Amino acid sequence: MSTGSKHALNWTSLLVAIPVGLAASLVTLGFRLLIEGINLLMFGSRQDVTQAIGVWPWYTWPLIVGGGGILAGFFLRYATAIEQKATVRTDYLEVINARLDAVPTKTSLFRALSSIASISSGASIGKEGPMVQLSALVGSLMGRFCFKNLPLKNTDVVAMAAAAGLSSVYHAPLASAIFVAEIAFGISALQRLIPLIISAGVAVLTMSALGYRSAIYPFAHAQFALTPENMLLTVLIGLLAGLAGWMLIWLIAQSRKRFSRVKSLPLRLGLGGVMVGVLAIGSTKVLGNGYEVIVEIMAGSFMLKGLIALLLLKMLATAISVGSNAVGGLFTPSLLTGALLGVVVASLAALAGLPVDNAVIFAAVGMGAVLASVSQAPLMAMLMVLEMTLNSSLLFPTMIACVLAFMVVYRLQSSSTYPVIQRHFSRSDAKFDFDNGIISQFIVSGAALQPQDPVGKALAVSSLKRERFVYVINETGQFMGAVSIHDISRKVLDKEITLNSPISCVTDENFPYIFENQTITEGWEAFARVTLERLPVLNNPVERKFLGALTKTSLIQKAKDFL
Structure with missing residues (x-):
């Protein structure tokens, strides 16, 4: 009996995953190069916006970020109008979860343009969101036009492309595949996971062939010692990361509630940009997604007071950017929040007399924990930290911290940053009630x-x-x-x-x-x-x-x- 057309795992899906992974990695690379080109045009430098914006006087920063927000708002307003008129779902996770026919092309492109305007001007938002959305769009187009005669659902191709897009951003193929399976499908079933891993792996190989070979956060030189003191700090960071994730989600909800009073999207994003620009006067490190800042933290470039101030400012800036409807992701901002939290807790513990050999190593533990609490995908978070740092000694402490952070957010009944995961939880609770009811x-x-x-x-x-x-x-x-x-x-x-x-x-x-x-x-x-x-x-x-x-x-x- 042939099962090729009845199951997600078949030779067709494995072969399709290869070109999909290749195409998705090229899309993310093109997006990255476009952002660099815009930075070169605006600031005369390919550096990250946190450094590049310094070529302009400080009093112009709110205008720069606000102007980008206004432009982003015009693009987003057009995309939103199309979605409301056609009653379509643009987000790739929603498309996969609802098993829809395709990722909408026009709305995805206009949302990407909105994201480019926000990111280029310094909004505190991640790049991975539009990168993965565009990857999913390319996967959808390939599924509709290149593989339409194959016994393969379009949403399966979209899922492969999404995993590949995220993998090419963070160089973490296994975590990326887990993320799509864990969030979009609500499961980690082997049948659906293997094609995603192949597609994500091809994306990393493509990036490596193009010269992007190193870990995104190389941190293999430091080793985590499994001492009672370090494990105590790990538990504390996990619990605090859960609270930080809950606080960030709450701040974003409050920000959205208040920005919703501004009906004009251009004005809304412009106002959010101005507010982030004002915060940047305190520290330009709040601008952008936070990648360069994480690298600096791991290099030990910050004092304790600066870390605490940046932690608070970054959470506030991220809440403002996301709440004003800036199109982007929360991955890297969450990673930065976690890195700051981990180093702050370890540094305070060292001041209290605990034997902390290297406070910076707890940055990675915090990164995974906050990411787990914000995304509510703990398995993905622990694997992503392992793959991003190439430091196997971090696996056990990151597992503990991620699980604790996730449980804190779950017990606090916090809403997820991904609406689709809330539906998975609801279905899981309903199944539990069904199995245990009388x-x-x-x-x-x-x-x-x-x-x-x-x-x-x-x-x-x-x-x-x-x-x-x-x-x-x-x-x-x-x-x-x-x-x-x-x-x-x-x-x-x-x-x-x-x-x-x-x-x-x-x-x-x-x-x-x-x-x-x-x-x-x-x-x-x-x-x-x-x-x-x-x-x-x-x-x-x-x-x-x-x-x-x-x-x-x-x-x-x-x-x-x-x-």
């Missing part, structure tokens, strides 16, 4: 008569209640069986019984039933064995008292929340 939660009243009652009364009750079966109970409420209205009608017409005959003469004593303390899953299985719409519910196998009925519809309504 029948007593769904009992409804059921028509019941006693054995001596006439069959005519059963017909009347059935007509009133619109039920095919009437249950039979004795004087103490014990279940005796059920009578079929169709059987009564047939026997009355055949003159085997009269309307005054007792219903005991047509009672089915072997009628199926369930008990109130059985699980919903057992109730579902009971319905699978019969063709009934309702089943009588009894209190227990000994007393067998009739309590009411369970309907198949109620279970279907409960199951639809996670199906």
Whole structure:
């Protein structure tokens, strides 16, 4: 039996993943070069905006960032108008999760232009968002025009391209593949994961062939010692990172709420840009996505007071940029927040007398933990730190910190920065409730008569209640069986019984039933064995008292929340 067209894992998907990964890596490279070219045009330098903006006087910085925001707002307003008119979903994660036909081309391009305007002018936003969105768009176009005759869904090609795009940005193929599987699909199933890994791996090979060979944050020289003091710091950083992630998500929500009062998108993004530009007067390190700043932190270039101030300013700047609807990602800003938090906590611990050999190594632990809390994808976060730093000694502490940070955010019931993950959580909770709920939660009243009652009364009750079966109970409420209205009608017409005959003469004593303390899953299985719409519910196998009925519809309504 051939399963090639029925499963996500097949030779076709593996072969398609190779050109998709190649194309996605070239898209991200083109985006990066475009940003560098704009920086060269605006600032006369290819340096990061945190250094390049210094060629202009400080009092012009709010105007530069604000002007970029206004331009970004015009592009975003046009994209939003198209989305509302055509009721389309642009975000690649939404496209994959909803299994839609394609990533919209026009809205993706205009959102990318909006992002370019924001990023080039120094908005505190990540580059990875538009890079991966454009990669997903290219994957969608390839799926529609190059692979349309293959037994492969377009959303699977989009997922490959998204994983490849993220991989080429961070040089982390495994974490990137996990991210798409974990966030978009809501699972890490092997069948869906392997093509993503191949596509992401091809993207890294392409970037390496083009000269981008090193780890994005080379940090192999320092080793994490598994001492009690270091593990205590790891636990503390994980907990604080969860709070920091929750705070960042809360700040973004508050920022969006307040910026929503400004109806004009150009004005909204322009105002956000001006505010970030004002914060940049305190430190230009708040501009951009934060990559260069992380490198400086790992080199030990900051004093403690500067780290604390930058941590607060960066979180505020990121919340302003994202809240004003600047198109971009939160990956690198989250990584910078985590790096700052990790070094601050380790430095304070050293001042308190704890034996901290190298405070900078906790930057990587903090990076993973805050990323896990903001993205709510802990598996991706721990793998990404490992791949970005090429430091295997960080795996265990990062695992601990990421899990703790994720649990803090989860227990605080924080909304995710990715709306699709909230739906995964809702489905997971609904499935848990379904598996662990009991029948007593769904009992409804059921028509019941006693054995001596006439069959005519059963017909009347059935007509009133619109039920095919009437249950039979004795004087103490014990279940005796059920009578079929169709059987009564047939026997009355055949003159085997009269309307005054007792219903005991047509009672089915072997009628199926369930008990109130059985699980919903057992109730579902009971319905699978019969063709009934309702089943009588009894209190227990000994007393067998009739309590009411369970309907198949109620279970279907409960199951639809996670199906």
